[in-house]
Amino acid sequence: MEQSADYKVRVLLVDDQLIIVEAVRRMLAGHADIDYHHVTDPRAAMATAQAVRPTVILQDLVMPGADGFDLIQDYRRDPVLRDVPVIVLTTKDEPKLKAHGFAVGANDYLVKLPDQLELVARIRHHSGGYIKGLKCEACQGALKACQDELAQVKAELAALRRV
Secondary structure (H helix, E strand, O other): OOOHHHHOEEEEEEOOOHHHHHHHHHHHHOOOOEEEEEEOOHHHHHHHHHHHOOOEEEEOOEEOOEEHHHHHHHHHHOOOOOOOOEEEEEOOOOHHHHHHHHHOOOOEEEEOOOOHHHHHHHHHHHHHHHHHHHHHHHHHHHHHHHHHHHHHHHHHHHHHHHO
């Protein structure tokens, strides 16, 4: 099973506006248990997300040369990122866009810039669920390994009894 440090909350912000990058950094700066990462070039979002292994992605929708909805779909197709919660973080407060965001795989939708308490609460909520899933997968893997080892020992004992 992974060590608890591997289960730290890791946020990846994908946004081309440096003022938003800095504002979110400041909102999260006082939370030592949250690792904050960002990428301003949407073409580097997938590679950055795969390297950072975030527990939540904050995704802008409107960026030069990229569509945030397309990036969400890319995350959902990627075996490493498919289950990582995505929170849309955009200036667009339109019901059709919200509905479309959820339809393409977003887990939540916030209008920029949300209150610090709300942002941190949503990051913790979504990351917490994702981390519980990771721990569950690790436990299932460990259980399977133990079951395989037990089966091997039983087979060896049965072979010894026949001798």
